[in-house]
Amino acid sequence: MFKDITGGITAPQGFKAAGVKAGLKKSGKEDVAVIYSTEPAAAAAVFTTNTMAAAPVIVSRQAAEKGKASAIIVNSGCANACTGEQGLADAKAMARITADLLGVAQDEVLVASTGIIGVTLPMEKVAAGINKTVGELSVEGAAKAAQAIMTTDTFAKSCAYEFELSGKMVRIAGIAKGSGMIHPNMATMLSFITTDAAIAAPVLKQALTEAVGVSFNMVSVDGDTSTNDMVAVLANGLAGNTVIADSAGKDYQLFSKALTAVCIDLAKMVARDGEGATKFLEVNVSGAASFAEAKKAAMAIAKSPLVKTAFFGQDPNWGRILCAVGYSEAAVVPEKTSLDISGITIVENGLGVPYDEHALRTVMAAHDIVVNVDLAAGAAKATVWTCDFSYEYVKINGEYHT
Template sequence: MLTAIKGGITAPKGFKAAGVKAGIKKSGKEDLTVIYSPAPCSAAALFTTNSFAAAGVQVSREVAAKGTAQAIVVNSGCANSCTGEQGMEDARGMAHLTASLLGLADDQVFVASTGIIGVNLPMAKVADGIKRAVAGLSADGHEKALQGIMTTDTFPKVSAYEFTLGGVTARVAGIAKGAGMIHPNMATLLSFVTTDAAVSPALLKQALKEAVNVSMNSITVDGDMSTNDTICVLANGQAGNKPIEAAGDPAYGELVAALTAVCTDLAKLIVRDGEGATKFLEITVKGAVSYDEAKAAAMSVARSPLVKTAFFGQDPNWGRILCAVGYSGATVEPAKSKLTLGGIIVAENGMNAAVSDAKALQKVMAEKDIVVEIELGTGDASATVWTCDFSYEYVKINADYST
């Protein structure tokens, strides 16, 4: 059983956090965050597959390979991406300073950055910020820590649950940022998760993959995969459960369910904050040959600019939806296909379903949240993804965002 709790990223036992104003962001808001567990942790992470991976991603990949870590240092306002050798030096500098202040080895600190691409970090400001953040670490620092990772986000994204793990009470919490350049293939922009579960590094990584596949890897805002996408999880074992060391352990399933709940909450919040979004679309594809085909069809619909602009226009343009399914590569039998919008059948057997209650359909299209269901008629598998619409505001935000 999962119970939503307060307390953000420091809700799990034994975690501290802080967020400070280092002066990296022009806005002058919090822009540097440190998350820390005094107790050693199993650690796992997933990263962007973009070839131009940011410096922080390259440094954090080395940390993830070790399977243990105790701290995460993050800045917003500058992505430290496409910054060459200097960028690598700066990312290593962030890890080194944080590690030395906390008495850790450098490879026990994840590094992440988000913001503008191609600009070097103002390292004097970053260093000063890290010193103040480490000095200010506390179990109450979760709100400032969350502020410190935000960029174009219009609201903070946080989720935390208490759950039963092998008979004891455990907690899991996550924070995330991201509103544009969202089409993750490993994780979505930046997301940090803490848990007091005791679990081996290998199984923590496996659990993270399972959770991310159906959550952050099932959303799209604009189809662009960032150079900085990162999700890190630290598990410090303070809940006191018998350490999870086999996937067959029922506690492993409990951990996956809790991690999935947190990641799904964060993924949906990211879509709700999609740049310029006026609609939140849940797209479920059923009757597919496999989960992968169902997801491919759902993502094809979720990514289509023609579908997204139609929803912005509150237009039940089912032809565009079937068209996007049709080029997704998923096996579909048009004569057995079906499409519903808010529960109303708008296309059936590959044809117009001649909706009798046009007013009810108008009402569905006018809602902020709309559920789209598509039956492919070729199997039993299904998948759900989330996306938003495509508005004037999206174009405005992205045409005006200065390089």
């Protein structure tokens, strides 16, 4: 249905991007990115639920309400969070500088930042970086843009698809950053999605909200929800498909599936790249009374330090998993509950059962591990993605500020 394509965030028609080194990161790597649509685009965004929201979140929330945008300006290395009036002025300045250089309205520019909290932006460097970035905008700039939004990430996160919509070939692509401070609703997690599909802004917002609900909001690395989370999508309509004006038809369903696929791909990359991670864990909970109940149980497992450290130590301590299910407050029938790890059944009807120890050791030594729990309380299910806790996670976060 969806064809994987190359090209990253600029794969859809009419998009350009760039990422440059502005000197905001101690590492000296790329730290300012711009994503630009040559045609004004329908826009939608979802933001952190953290009440200590960063200045760029406040500015972008207001801009996104219009449902129209032409560009996104992003910096890494400084979160511009908990920075008061100066922070707000700086976030607005980032939008204004970008808008002036592109010849668009200031409120058509979304702003995002990521990095250390409580530090003001070095605006002289930021302004110079924006100027340089806009000057380098091109279709070939996708990779540098993906690199420029990274902080403790170990790899750039990007995907792109092509599919047919009302007889026209449509493209959709996304990039994301996220490694630590990851937990719904969303987490230090930024994601930017572009598409050349034609879709009305309110419908785009509905599709994005639905997609985020089963992707980025189903990821937990360390249980901390950031001040700066943001997922934004721009749709410029250059594919020429019939405008998707409501959610009733097949075109909406197909577009929604494509957007969800991009979000899930990126969300899984975020979990896979958890700070210090040695394991990628997929937690599937079935037999739940509702999706919300399944999510509660799956999240409890994914967030449990005892579960995460057990997987790091390659210890199949299934008691920790069922313990997390129990305190999740999800409806469960204990005497009918079952559990398997990557297909090896460990618990049936609430009791431990004999299993092949050699096979389980092999499973626990793998990088990718699947945990399946059946609550025996209904027919709903949910999937959460997470990772283990390692010594390296403690080291990274113990030394992050310094």
